[in-house]
Amino acid sequence: MGAGNGSELSEFFLEGLTDDPQLQPIFFALFFLIYAITMVRNLGLLAIIVFSPRLHTPMYFFLSSLSFTDFCYSSVTVPKMLMGFFSGCQTISFSGCVVQTSCFVIFAVTEFFLLASMAYDCYVGICNPLLYHIIMSPRFCLQLVAASYAVGLMNMVVLMSTTFYLTFCKSHAITHYFCDIPPLLKLSCSDTQILQLLLFACGGLMCLCP
Template structure:
């Protein structure tokens, strides 16, 4: 790696969320609780899906990968943030910063397309239920998952390679609590115009393609649900995808609010709050959304607990 030749900055300083010692202590306790709930919820979701054979279906196959991503997603950001809040150690090495950025973009890009895959699964389940098992084959599920990870990998690799070519020779102070693209670009003493365009193309195409897939799927889903005559049938069809729709709305809404807006409307404080939401809060909420609103997950947990009681 040629990072030392491209910069006079050996490390960066993450300014974090606040300079107040009292607020830092409160945020540390809040973020620690959120992180523990995130680990417990997502690891529990993966374990339940793995242990219960009745959940070995395409929908829960995608959900297990979503939970795994959320677990990793939060771990990339939260532990360093907790360290900064607890010890006031705001330093992060040049390589550590770009590693965090790489993993963040990789996991975020992958999650976009896993959510898209889940939307396709909902579409087939509601719009073509008789051929569901044939269409959503094991081979197709693994193809969609592999494609999601490969797109995330390509997106993150392209982003980091373009940003790695920049020079950093002035300030090393990042006005954020983690290494994100916008605050890092603001520090560069190189011309960032071409890099910003390429990152916009990579990120924009990832978001737009996944959003088109999800929007198209739900357009057909809504059309199909409206054609169902019975009220109970409509409720059953909607309950199949309601949890996923809620998760998609929260995730995409926060991302779009943070990144896809005019620069003149930028607010450091407001954007940091939004960043806390999609890097820490959403990974904690997803297991709650998919478990509390899903009878099959609750029933699976009950069966697992009964098996444990019976084996004693």
Template sequence: MAENGTVVTDFVLMGFQLQGHLQTGLFLAFLAFYLITMGGNLGMIMLIHNDSRLHTPMYFFLSHLSFLDICYSSVIVPQLLETLRTDKMVITYERCAIQFFFFTLYASTECFLLAVMAYDRYVAVCNPLLYATAMTTQTCLGLVAAAYAGAMINSVVRTGCTFSISFCKSNQVDFFFCDLPPLLKLACSETGPREQVIYLLAFLVITISISVIAMSYVFIIRAILKIRTAGGKAKTFSTCASHMTAVALFFGTLIFMYLKGNMGKSLWEDKIVSVFYTVVIPMLNPMIYSLRNKEVQEALRKAFHRMRGFQAE
């Protein structure tokens, strides 16, 4: 443990302090979740790539969502598994900063990408005749590039502000990865101005994304209400239901985690919420989009039939 006035050169990730058999069970659970996440999201990417019927803007964005789920889960879960398996809890200062940077990058990109996907649904539902003209390949690539660029700016500034703080109270991080709230608790220098910038950026990323999503769905709902047949309404709404579910899960946890501020919070409560959006949501997204999407289901059936044909040969 670092004493006051001693510069921290590494951190100890305290993670989940449990008895041996409970820690083993937790390791196996997280390993299973991670393998399902990798398999589900890689499978979604391959399915979209191999089926020409899924070569549309909506599935182009969905493939990037699967890629992001793989990336930001992989930034956190392998470190957590190593800690649970070996009890080696030390992470260097540099590795901690890198983990923080890439987690912020991928999570921020996912915020913006979910907003882009809402805009795509808005164009498809409200301007179907102009959809092919509005959502060209160049437009889709530009929207994804903008999502990554905005996230990169956010990640660079947040990481710079966080790791320019002096950590000397302790090097024990009461968390399972290098996240903002537990790191701020170790600061011995004035964090006020930097903390304001950090939370302002979080507020802007989440608010801008949610505003685009909310405005898109206001127009989508208005368009759905104008459809005269119940079947037409249900069919149109079903094209947005998976996205709405993913948005509610992802932003619900982020708002709870980052917009509550740093005072009076339970780190154990934060751990549970963080497990949900770093481990559970990336695993659920492929299921959400496949269970409620007839085109994906048909592509899966086609892929299974093709695999059976290869095995028969």
């Protein structure tokens, strides 16, 4: 992957939410507060569930898995955005962009399937209460969580293997506050038709599979 003149592309510029120096401290304080509340909530909930034997049930197992995933999901994008507001440096290295996009895809897809698993848990509890503990055994719950992460990992491999083999020659400025596939497609001078079809296919399968 390279730039239009054949040189190696080493970094991207994140345009972010604003380039106004007067607004950046306000955005930093606002999003730092939201991020801190989110982290305390997720980690606190996770700790309560882990250290409370009475909460070791399928419902709370899925809830703790969702809290951990949400913690990782938020931590992939928000700290870099806060750093940009604080320092004014809005650049991200190519390798950093790869890692950020990959982790974002994994945790976004995993969270989607964890929510589907929680919905199935509620369905079994309501429709088959007598068989609930047999169907939702600890092993089956663990398999559902592992499958959610496996699907997220597979989505990441498929999408990343095509996204970062594109040639970016139009610009190095990403019109977003983090690295994501749609903004990257706008910068590519390669044929993105296959990748767009993959995005639609993955999105369609995610809607149908749960």
